Structure formats: structure tokens, C-alpha cells
Amino acid sequence: MDNAAFSITQMRVSYARKEVIKGVSVSIMPNTVTALIGPSGCGKSTFIRSLNRINDLIPSFRISGDIIYRQKDIYDKETDVVELRRRIGMVFQKPNPFPKSIYENIAYGLRIHGLNIKDTIDETVESSLKKAALWDEVKDNLKQNALTLSGGQQQRLCIARTLATQPEVILFDEPCSALDPISTAKIEELIHHLKQSYTIIIVTHNMQQAARVSEYAGFFLLGELIEFGKTQELFTAPKDKRTEDYITGRFG
Amino acid sequence: MKTTTKQKIAFSILFLCTIMVVLPVLFVLGIIIKNGWHGINWQFLTTMPKDGMRGGGIYPAIVGTLYLVSLSIVFSLPIGLLAAIYLNEYAKDNLLTRLIRLAIVNLSGVSSVVYGLFGLALFVTFMKFGVSILSGALTLAIMNLPIVITASREALASVPYSFREVSYSLGLSRWQTIRHSVLPFAIPGILTGAILSLARAAGETAPILFTVAAFYLPKLPDSIFDQAMALPYHLYIISTQIPNISTETRYATALVLVGIVFSMNIIAVVIRARLRKRKKW
Structure with a gap:
């Protein structure tokens, strides 16, 4: 599929000789939400963490296969990893703002990327917070320490921080697992809006969440992608017995 | 029971x-x-010694110690901090790294007189800095390196891994990550370690014995190539080499030395306490 954002063929990942992804092939469509589900330790987090090469930080990490993003091999020696990570943003499981002000959390990345015009930074901070549906709650307290926000607000701040660097893709690694249901609903709504402008891949333990937010879904089990397809089909008419067992709650 | x-x-x-x-x-x-409290007055702190050091003040010794301590940190903090950054952020866990770590642990166990002799051989004789403030400060700096490196490494390691992860995910390079997302949060811990190492440098006698310390100088040092008097050494000579010195002078000198060391330690403790209060991650 030429118009795919990601084309992945035979991805294999191991940590210190233990294989955790065993030959996964899949295409991810641009401007869609793709949800990855599966029990703990099935490799779904490792999978998305391999797409922005954040796993490179782990010394024992080894990967093989073709992992193509926009016609370019992510793991090619020529690839500019820093630029790649800017284009493929990531929101982590635990909200992790820096212990700085709300404003600084967003502005600091911009400044390091060489943006020095205060008005432009102000505008980007505002527009990012608006896109992350946080602006109305924090606009009067931008100088406040980000750690004083609630967990859900912190996670939306992290999303705003990612949006500010203008990525093309946003990877969500279980973004709601530490949040209460109301905050979760807000983030889901946000993801729904964001897909118009971004390609989104979300790893989640929560199957209702996957069903609610995504158009495509994949089921991982023991390092293999058991099934991948339209979310509706995967949840209503799974082709594989194991997928059916998992989504009906027979294991996992 | x-x-x-x-x-x-x-x-x-x-x-x-x-x-x-x-x-x-x-x-x-x-x-x-x-025993020393009554010996301390403005004149004692700010005048030169008199009558074969039986009278007058200890001004040159205080100044000498401050010179030595400040110059030694100029060498030990940058080198120690950069070494700590390398060890904590860049070095792979291999044989070389383990050897370096072992060397640092062992360095902190070397007795201070060995550093003194080493400083005499390397800085005074071989590098021809002579018996000077520079030689003494370099010797103290080397003695303090293990403390600075260990404290800086601990400070760096206490910055959560997630800060680095986020920083990389925002498209910051490795150096940008260290510079902007790790170091600022480690600075108070690094400072604490540096000040503690200063306190130790201020109190040590053996490393300065052969490299800088003068028995008596009629005037203050003009440059880093001059000899200097220093508190611990001054205390040693007035206690052992000069007869008929009043007990009060000795105790007052000791009190000044202990006071300097203690106040440095207290500053370090205060910085650390403030850091703990601010730290919420």
C-alpha cells in the first residue's frame, strides 16, 4: 500500500536475545486512529516505541525487518533520528510534565528547536493548549507549576507539548491507564478531533476505548499480530479464535 | 524474656x-x-601574625585557605561534572567503564598524604609550578575529584528516566536532552556535593604540606604562583613547632577552621533541604 503512513514488514524485536516481537507485518493508514490491544507483555508497547526509535535508549534492544515511514526506512543509517522523533510524537503512559510552569513545558522545546520570537512562542503555546482542550482551564495560570495540575490535565498538557513540535504522527502508549473515567473521556474526545490532522496509533488495555476511538485495530498476542483490520469488524466478527477469546474476556 | x-x-x-x-x-x-571563643576578635581575624606567631592574627592563613579552596573547585567541579556526565549519560556498561568506576572508588580511599606527595612530584617538580597556590589547589582538586564525580553522578541518576524519554520524544538530541532536560534538575545535588568537597579541602593538611603551605609569610600572596599560609597547616605549626604560644590562640585558630568547615557543610545541607522541598517528581 503506497499511501500508507507506516509500512512494516517482518518486524522482529528482541531485548537481550529474548524475542518480544516475532515478525509483525502491517500497514498504518494516514489520518486514522489505529488501536493496538492485547494482554500485558504481548509486545504492543514495544511495537509503537519502535516506531519513533525511543527504544534505541535501551542498550539490549535489537530490531530487524523493514519499518518504513513515508517511503523511508526508519532504521536506515542515514535516518536523522532526532528529526524522526520530532515528526513522530509520543504521549506516554504516565503523565510526565517537567517540573516547570505550564507555559515553559510547551515553550522550552520550541526554544531549543531554535524558535526565539516571543510572540510566536506565545501563539504556539496557546494554539497547542487549545488543540489539547486545556486552554480554558489553564489560560489564567500559565505560570503555575505543571505538577499542580490534576493527572488528566497533566496528560493533556503532555499532548499539547507534543503537538507544539508539529508532529505528523502521535503515538499514544496507554495514555489513560493512570486517569479517572472523566479525564479518560476527555482524552478520547481529543483523540477523535486530532485524527483529522494527525496519524494516531494508540496502545490500550481498555477494549471499549479501542472500540470507541479507533477505525483500525490490531490484536497482539505473545509478540505476534494475530489480527488486524477495521475496528468494527475486529470487534464484531473476529476472524481468529484467539481474538474472539480475548475480546470476549476469556483470557488476558 | x-x-x-x-x-x-x-x-x-x-x-x-x-x-x-x-x-x-x-x-x-x-x-x-x-577555649577558643575569647581569642576570637576582629583583630585576630584581620591582622598578620606577630612575635613569631605568638601574637597578632591569622589573617594570611584564612586568606590562603580561601584562595586554595576556591581555586581547587575551579578545577575539580568542571572536570568532575563532565566526567560524571560521561559516566552517567554516555558510557556503555563495559569493562572500561567498570574499570573507571573502580578507579574512582579507589581514589577516594587513598590517604591524603599520598595526594600530597603526588602533587609534589607532578605539579611542584615535574610541571615546575613550584611550591605554590596553583600546585596546592590542583592537588586538592585531584583529591576531591572522586567526591565531586560521585555526588554529580548521584544527582544525575536521581533525575527520572522519563525526563530523558520525553525529551528525546520531542526531538531533542542527546546533548540537548542532557543540557536542558537533565542537568537543570541535577544542579542542586551537584552543588551540594561540590560544597561538601570544599569543606574537606579546607580542612586537609597533608595535601598542602609539600605543595603550597608556608611556615610564615610576611605578606599576602600576589599570584597563584606564590606560596601561601593555610589554616590547617598553621594550626599544626603553632601547636607543635612554636613553644610558649597561648592555648587560647591555638583554640581560636582551631575554632576558625572548624567554623569555616561547618558553615560550608551547613550551606550544603540547607541547599539539599530546599531541593527536597521543591522536588515533586
């Missing part, structure tokens, strides 16, 4: 041991303060 009785006995033993750690410190401090 009842469990509660056993517990009480155990508690008492533990408490006694703790007291035994604190008591000598209080005892030493108490004696020094009691």
Missing part, C-alpha cells in the same frame, strides 16, 4: 550507638568553642 523487653533492650543499644557517634563531635566542638 518478653518480646517488649527485648525490643526495649534492642532499641536502647541502637540509640546508644547513635549517641556515641554524635557525642565526640559535640565534645570536640564544645572544647574548641569554650
Whole structure:
């Protein structure tokens, strides 16, 4: 599929000789939400963490296969990893703002990327917070320490921080697992809006969440992608017995 | 025996041991303060020694110690910090790294007189800096490197991994990550370690014995290539080499030295406490 954002063929990942992804092939469509589900330790987090090469930080990490993003091999020696990570943003499981002000959390990345015009930074901070549906709650307290926000607000701040660097893709690694249901609903709504402008891949333990937010879904089990397809089909008419067992709650 | 009785006995033993750690410190401090307090006045702190050091003040020794301590940190902090950054952020866990770490641990166990002789051989003789403030400060800096490196590494390691992860995910390079997402949060810890190392440098005698310390100088040093008097060495000579010196002068000198070391330690503790209060991650 030429118009795919990601084309992945035979991805294999191991940590210190233990294989955790065993030959996964899949295409991810641009401007869609793709949800990855599966029990703990099935490799779904490792999978998305391999797409922005954040796993490179782990010394024992080894990967093989073709992992193509926009016609370019992510793991090619020529690839500019820093630029790649800017284009493929990531929101982590635990909200992790820096212990700085709300404003600084967003502005600091911009400044390091060489943006020095205060008005432009102000505008980007505002527009990012608006896109992350946080602006109305924090606009009067931008100088406040980000750690004083609630967990859900912190996670939306992290999303705003990612949006500010203008990525093309946003990877969500279980973004709601530490949040209460109301905050979760807000983030889901946000993801729904964001897909118009971004390609989104979300790893989640929560199957209702996957069903609610995504158009495509994949089921991982023991390092293999058991099934991948339209979310509706995967949840209503799974082709594989194991997928059916998992989504009906027979294991996992 | 009842469990509660056993517990009480155990508690008492533990408490006694703790007291035994604190008591000598209080005892030493108490004696020094009691005997030295009256010897301390403005004149004692700000004038040159007189009458073969039996009278006058200890001004040059205080100044010498401050010079030595400040110059030594100029060398030890940058080198120690950069080494710590390398070890904590860049070095792979291989044989070389383990050897370096082992060397640092061993360096902190080397006795200070060995550093003194090393400084004499390397800086005074081989590099021809002579017996000078520069040689003494470099010797103290090398002695302090393990402390600075260890404290800086601990400070860097206490910055959560997630800060680095986020930073990389935002498209920051490795150096940008260290510079902007790790170092700022480690600075208070690094400073604490640096000040503690200064306190040690201020109090040591052996490393400065052959590299800088002068028995008596009629004037203050003009440059880093001059010799200098220093408090610990001055205390040593007025206590052992000069007869008929008043007890009060000796104790007052000791009090000034201990006072400098203590205030540095207190500054370090205050910085650390403020850091803990601010730290919420």
C-alpha cells in the first residue's frame, strides 16, 4: 500500500536475545486512529516505541525487518533520528510534565528547536493548549507549576507539548491507564478531533476505548499480530479464535 | 524474656550507638568553642601574625585557605561534572567503564598524604609550578575529584528516566536532552556535593604540606604562583613547632577552621533541604 503512513514488514524485536516481537507485518493508514490491544507483555508497547526509535535508549534492544515511514526506512543509517522523533510524537503512559510552569513545558522545546520570537512562542503555546482542550482551564495560570495540575490535565498538557513540535504522527502508549473515567473521556474526545490532522496509533488495555476511538485495530498476542483490520469488524466478527477469546474476556 | 523487653533492650543499644557517634563531635566542638571563643576578635581575624606567631592574627592563613579552596573547585567541579556526565549519560556498561568506576572508588580511599606527595612530584617538580597556590589547589582538586564525580553522578541518576524519554520524544538530541532536560534538575545535588568537597579541602593538611603551605609569610600572596599560609597547616605549626604560644590562640585558630568547615557543610545541607522541598517528581 503506497499511501500508507507506516509500512512494516517482518518486524522482529528482541531485548537481550529474548524475542518480544516475532515478525509483525502491517500497514498504518494516514489520518486514522489505529488501536493496538492485547494482554500485558504481548509486545504492543514495544511495537509503537519502535516506531519513533525511543527504544534505541535501551542498550539490549535489537530490531530487524523493514519499518518504513513515508517511503523511508526508519532504521536506515542515514535516518536523522532526532528529526524522526520530532515528526513522530509520543504521549506516554504516565503523565510526565517537567517540573516547570505550564507555559515553559510547551515553550522550552520550541526554544531549543531554535524558535526565539516571543510572540510566536506565545501563539504556539496557546494554539497547542487549545488543540489539547486545556486552554480554558489553564489560560489564567500559565505560570503555575505543571505538577499542580490534576493527572488528566497533566496528560493533556503532555499532548499539547507534543503537538507544539508539529508532529505528523502521535503515538499514544496507554495514555489513560493512570486517569479517572472523566479525564479518560476527555482524552478520547481529543483523540477523535486530532485524527483529522494527525496519524494516531494508540496502545490500550481498555477494549471499549479501542472500540470507541479507533477505525483500525490490531490484536497482539505473545509478540505476534494475530489480527488486524477495521475496528468494527475486529470487534464484531473476529476472524481468529484467539481474538474472539480475548475480546470476549476469556483470557488476558 | 518478653518480646517488649527485648525490643526495649534492642532499641536502647541502637540509640546508644547513635549517641556515641554524635557525642565526640559535640565534645570536640564544645572544647574548641569554650577555649577558643575569647581569642576570637576582629583583630585576630584581620591582622598578620606577630612575635613569631605568638601574637597578632591569622589573617594570611584564612586568606590562603580561601584562595586554595576556591581555586581547587575551579578545577575539580568542571572536570568532575563532565566526567560524571560521561559516566552517567554516555558510557556503555563495559569493562572500561567498570574499570573507571573502580578507579574512582579507589581514589577516594587513598590517604591524603599520598595526594600530597603526588602533587609534589607532578605539579611542584615535574610541571615546575613550584611550591605554590596553583600546585596546592590542583592537588586538592585531584583529591576531591572522586567526591565531586560521585555526588554529580548521584544527582544525575536521581533525575527520572522519563525526563530523558520525553525529551528525546520531542526531538531533542542527546546533548540537548542532557543540557536542558537533565542537568537543570541535577544542579542542586551537584552543588551540594561540590560544597561538601570544599569543606574537606579546607580542612586537609597533608595535601598542602609539600605543595603550597608556608611556615610564615610576611605578606599576602600576589599570584597563584606564590606560596601561601593555610589554616590547617598553621594550626599544626603553632601547636607543635612554636613553644610558649597561648592555648587560647591555638583554640581560636582551631575554632576558625572548624567554623569555616561547618558553615560550608551547613550551606550544603540547607541547599539539599530546599531541593527536597521543591522536588515533586
